[in-house]
Amino acid sequence: xxxxxxxxxxxxxxxxxxxxxxxxxxxxxxxxxxxxxxxxxxxxxxxxxxxxxxxxxxxxxxxxxxxxxxxxxxxxxxxxxxxxxxxxxxxxxxxxxxxxxxxxxxxxxxxxxxxx
Numbered sequence: 807x808x809x810x811x812x813x814x815x816x817x818x819x820x821x822x823x824x825x826x827x828x829x830x831x832x833x834x835x836x837x838x839x840x841x842x843x844x845x846x847x848x849x850x851x852x853x854x855x856x857x858x859x860x861x862x863x864x865x866x867x868x869x870x871x872x873x874x875x876x877x878x879x880x881x882x883x884x885x886x887x888x889x890x891x892x893x894x895x896x897x898x899x900x901x902x903x904x905x906x907x908x909x910x911x912x913x914x915x916x917x918x919x920x921x922x
Contacts, residue, residue: 873911
Protein backbone atom coordinates (compact mmCIF):
# COMPACT_ATOMS: atom_id res chain seq x y z
CA UNK A 807 0.00 0.00 0.00
CA UNK A 808 1.25 3.50 -0.80
CA UNK A 809 2.55 5.28 2.32
CA UNK A 810 0.72 8.49 1.35
CA UNK A 811 -2.65 6.72 1.67
CA UNK A 812 -1.94 4.60 4.75
CA UNK A 813 -4.98 5.02 7.01
CA UNK A 814 -3.77 2.60 9.66
CA UNK A 815 -3.56 4.00 13.19
CA UNK A 816 -0.28 5.54 14.28
CA UNK A 817 0.42 4.49 17.86
CA UNK A 818 3.21 7.08 18.21
CA UNK A 819 1.19 9.98 16.80
CA UNK A 820 1.16 11.83 20.11
CA UNK A 821 4.95 12.06 20.44
CA UNK A 822 5.63 14.98 18.06
CA UNK A 823 2.78 17.20 19.31
CA UNK A 824 3.63 16.40 22.92
CA UNK A 825 7.31 17.28 22.54
CA UNK A 826 6.38 20.40 20.62
CA UNK A 827 3.92 21.45 23.31
CA UNK A 828 6.48 20.85 26.05
CA UNK A 829 8.94 23.10 24.21
CA UNK A 830 6.63 25.69 22.69
CA UNK A 831 4.44 26.57 25.67
CA UNK A 832 7.34 27.54 27.99
CA UNK A 833 8.98 29.41 25.10
CA UNK A 834 5.76 31.33 24.49
CA UNK A 835 5.37 32.11 28.18
CA UNK A 836 8.96 33.32 28.44
CA UNK A 837 8.53 35.47 25.33
CA UNK A 838 5.29 36.89 26.73
CA UNK A 839 6.97 37.86 30.01
CA UNK A 840 9.88 39.39 28.10
CA UNK A 841 7.51 41.42 25.94
CA UNK A 842 5.54 42.43 29.02
CA UNK A 843 8.68 43.72 30.73
CA UNK A 844 9.90 45.56 27.63
CA UNK A 845 8.34 48.92 28.62
CA UNK A 846 10.85 49.08 31.47
CA UNK A 847 13.57 49.52 28.85
CA UNK A 848 12.42 53.09 28.43
CA UNK A 849 11.94 54.05 32.07
CA UNK A 850 14.80 56.53 31.96
CA UNK A 851 14.09 57.83 28.45
CA UNK A 852 13.42 61.45 27.64
CA UNK A 853 9.99 62.58 26.52
CA UNK A 854 10.59 62.26 22.77
CA UNK A 855 12.21 58.80 23.01
CA UNK A 856 9.52 57.66 25.42
CA UNK A 857 6.75 58.82 23.08
CA UNK A 858 8.33 56.99 20.12
CA UNK A 859 8.79 53.84 22.19
CA UNK A 860 5.23 53.94 23.56
CA UNK A 861 3.75 54.44 20.10
CA UNK A 862 5.72 51.56 18.62
CA UNK A 863 5.01 49.29 21.60
CA UNK A 864 1.30 50.08 21.26
CA UNK A 865 1.44 48.56 17.79
CA UNK A 866 3.94 45.77 18.50
CA UNK A 867 2.15 44.25 21.51
CA UNK A 868 -1.10 43.39 19.68
CA UNK A 869 0.96 42.02 16.78
CA UNK A 870 2.84 39.83 19.26
CA UNK A 871 -0.37 38.56 20.89
CA UNK A 872 -1.79 37.74 17.46
CA UNK A 873 1.39 35.79 16.74
CA UNK A 874 0.90 33.81 19.95
CA UNK A 875 -2.60 32.95 18.78
CA UNK A 876 -1.04 31.68 15.56
CA UNK A 877 1.35 29.55 17.65
CA UNK A 878 -1.63 28.12 19.52
CA UNK A 879 -3.40 27.37 16.23
CA UNK A 880 -0.32 25.51 14.95
CA UNK A 881 -0.14 23.43 18.14
CA UNK A 882 -3.85 22.61 17.97
CA UNK A 883 -3.49 21.64 14.31
CA UNK A 884 -0.70 19.23 15.22
CA UNK A 885 -2.86 17.60 17.87
CA UNK A 886 -6.06 17.65 15.80
CA UNK A 887 -4.78 15.79 12.76
CA UNK A 888 -6.24 12.28 12.56
CA UNK A 889 -3.84 9.84 14.21
CA UNK A 890 -3.10 7.90 11.06
CA UNK A 891 0.26 7.09 9.52
CA UNK A 892 -0.50 9.19 6.44
CA UNK A 893 -0.52 12.33 8.63
CA UNK A 894 2.80 11.65 10.37
CA UNK A 895 4.81 14.04 8.19
CA UNK A 896 2.26 16.85 8.58
CA UNK A 897 2.13 16.28 12.33
CA UNK A 898 5.93 16.51 12.60
CA UNK A 899 5.86 19.60 10.39
CA UNK A 900 3.39 21.33 12.70
CA UNK A 901 5.44 20.21 15.70
CA UNK A 902 8.57 21.81 14.27
CA UNK A 903 6.74 24.90 13.09
CA UNK A 904 5.26 25.84 16.48
CA UNK A 905 8.50 26.79 18.31
CA UNK A 906 9.81 28.44 15.14
CA UNK A 907 6.71 30.65 15.05
CA UNK A 908 7.36 31.71 18.67
CA UNK A 909 10.86 32.83 17.70
CA UNK A 910 9.57 34.56 14.57
CA UNK A 911 6.84 36.26 16.60
CA UNK A 912 9.39 37.67 19.05
CA UNK A 913 11.68 38.82 16.23
CA UNK A 914 8.76 40.62 14.56
CA UNK A 915 7.88 42.26 17.89
CA UNK A 916 11.48 43.37 18.49
CA UNK A 917 11.73 44.79 14.97
CA UNK A 918 8.53 46.84 15.32
CA UNK A 919 9.50 48.43 18.64
CA UNK A 920 11.54 51.63 18.43
CA UNK A 921 14.06 50.74 21.13
CA UNK A 922 15.79 53.56 23.03
